[in-house]
Amino acid sequence: MAIRPHIKHTHVYTTHQATDLHLDVYITQPVEPKIPKPIILWLHGGYLITGSRNAIPKWLLNYAIAHQWPLVSPDYRVLPESTGFHTIEDVLSAYTWVAQSLNQLHPECRADPTRIIVAGASAGGWCALVSALHFSTPVDTIPSPCALFLLYPMTDPGSEKWAQSVSLPGATVDPDTARDLLEDIPRRIARGDISLGEEFPKSEEELRTRKRLPLLYAILEKGVFLDYLTGVVGFGQKVLSGGLTEAVEERAKQLFPLDSGEFGSSFPPTVVVHGTADGEISCGESVKLVKKLEEVGVGVQYLPVPGADHVFDLELEECPLAEGDSEEPGAVLSRALQALRGYANE
Structure with a gap:
C-alpha cells in the first residue's frame, strides 16, 4: 500500500x-x-x-x-x-x-x-x-x-559508549577516507558551513552516492561524537577519564x-x-x-x-x-x- x-x-x-x-x-x-x-x-x-x-x-x-x-x-x-x-x-x-x-x-x-x-x-x-x-x-x-x-x-x-569508538553493525569506511573526512571537519566549521543532513539511501546504488554516512561512520569510529555534540575538543576523552559530571559545564x-x-x-x-x-x-x-x-x-x-x-x-x-x-x-x-x-x- x-x-x-x-x-x-x-x-x-x-x-x-x-x-x-x-x-x-x-x-x-x-x-x-x-x-x-x-x-x-x-x-x-x-x-x-x-x-x-x-x-x-x-x-x-x-x-x-x-x-x-x-x-x-x-x-x-x-x-x-x-x-x-x-x-x-x-x-x-x-x-x-x-x-x-x-x-x-x-x-x-x-x-x-x-x-x-x-x-x-x-x-x-x-x-x-x-x-x-x-x-x-x-x-x-x-x-x-x-x-x-x-x-x-x-x-x-x-x-561511556558514546564517548569512545563505536562501530555500527555492517558499517565500514576505509581508513584513508575516514582520515580525509575528519581532517576536513575543522575547515567546514571555520567556514561556518551548515548541513541539514542527507536523504537516507533506498538502494545499494543510492548508498554509493551518499556522503554523510561515511562521515557518520568516521566520527563514531574515531570516538569524537561527543566532541561535536558539545563543540568541545576532547570532551569524549574527558568523559572516559573522569566521568560526565567532571566533563560537563552548566550550559x-x-x-x-x-x-x-x-x-x-x-x-x-x-x-x-x-x-x-x-x-x-x-x-x-x-x-x-x-x-x-x-x-x-x-x-x-x-x-x-x-x-x-x-x-x-x-x-x-x-x-x-x-x-x-x-x-x-x-x-x-x-x-x-x-x-x-x-x-x-x-
Missing part, C-alpha cells in the same frame, strides 16, 4: 546564515471539520549527523492521515558543522511554529496547539526528549507537549537528558518502543528513561519489541488494530498508537 491521499505544504520556519530551514505539513481534508485534532511533530533520526525531514515512517504517516492528525516534519542543523545546541534551537523553533503558525496558515486542518505530540526515532528521540525537558519551566505563550512518542530513541549520550547539561534533565510530574506522558535486539542503540537506554519517569510519577508506557533490531519498522506501511497480546512489530506499534490516542484525549 502506498501513502494514503494527502496534501503536503512546505514552509520556511527559520533561517540561519542564508540557509532556510523548511518543514513539511501533511494534512487531509477533515471529514469532521469542527473537531480539533492532535498534531504530530516528527523529528527524524540519523545520529544527529544525517537523515532528512522526508524520513517519516510510512505506517505513522498513514496513521496520521487516516485519523486526520496534521503531521509536521522539520529540517534541523546537524553535526559536525553545527552542535547539539543548534539542533535544540531548531527543534524548539519548529515546535513554536507548530504552536503559533500552523493554524494561522492552515485553518482547514483544525489543528489543536494544546495537543502537540512530539515524536522521534533514534536521534530524533533525543531531539524529542530534550525539547520536552525545555518545558519543565512553563512557557506562558506556548503550550507544553501533550505526549512524547519515542521510537528506539537515543536517550543517554552521556554514557552543556541540556545535551545529556538522563544525567541532568529535571524530570517532574508535569513531564508529558510518554510512549517508548524499542527492539530488544537493537544493535545500534541499546534498549537499555530506553529502560533507564522509563525507570526515571516512573520514579517521578510520569505516565509512561514501555513497549519492547522482542528480537527486533534498529529501524525494525522500516518496511511497515500500516499498523492494523492489534488483537490479543501479539508481539509482532506491527501489533506493538498499534498498541503504542492507541496509547498516544489516550494521552491526546482522542
Whole structure:
C-alpha cells in the first residue's frame, strides 16, 4: 500500500546564515471539520549527523492521515558543522511554529496547539526528549507537549559508549577516507558551513552516492561524537577519564537528558518502543528513561519489541488494530498508537 491521499505544504520556519530551514505539513481534508485534532511533530533520526525531514515512517504517516492528525516534519542543523545546541534551537523553533503558525496558515486542518505530540526515532528521540525537558519551566505563550512518542530513541549520550569508538553493525569506511573526512571537519566549521543532513539511501546504488554516512561512520569510529555534540575538543576523552559530571559545564547539561534533565510530574506522558535486539542503540537506554519517569510519577508506557533490531519498522506501511497480546512489530506499534490516542484525549 502506498501513502494514503494527502496534501503536503512546505514552509520556511527559520533561517540561519542564508540557509532556510523548511518543514513539511501533511494534512487531509477533515471529514469532521469542527473537531480539533492532535498534531504530530516528527523529528527524524540519523545520529544527529544525517537523515532528512522526508524520513517519516510510512505506517505513522498513514496513521496520521487516516485519523486526520496534521503531521509536521522539520529540517534541523546537524553535526559536525553545527552542535547539539543548534539542533535544540531548531527543534524548539519548529515546535513554536507548530504552536503559533500552523493554524494561522492552515485553518482547514483544525489543528489543536494544546495537543502537540512530539515524536522521534533514534536521534530524533533525543531531539524529542530534550525539547520536552525545555518545558519543565512553563512557557506562558506556548503550550507544553501533550505526549512524547519515542521510537528506539537515543536517550543517554552521556554514557561511556558514546564517548569512545563505536562501530555500527555492517558499517565500514576505509581508513584513508575516514582520515580525509575528519581532517576536513575543522575547515567546514571555520567556514561556518551548515548541513541539514542527507536523504537516507533506498538502494545499494543510492548508498554509493551518499556522503554523510561515511562521515557518520568516521566520527563514531574515531570516538569524537561527543566532541561535536558539545563543540568541545576532547570532551569524549574527558568523559572516559573522569566521568560526565567532571566533563560537563552548566550550559552543556541540556545535551545529556538522563544525567541532568529535571524530570517532574508535569513531564508529558510518554510512549517508548524499542527492539530488544537493537544493535545500534541499546534498549537499555530506553529502560533507564522509563525507570526515571516512573520514579517521578510520569505516565509512561514501555513497549519492547522482542528480537527486533534498529529501524525494525522500516518496511511497515500500516499498523492494523492489534488483537490479543501479539508481539509482532506491527501489533506493538498499534498498541503504542492507541496509547498516544489516550494521552491526546482522542
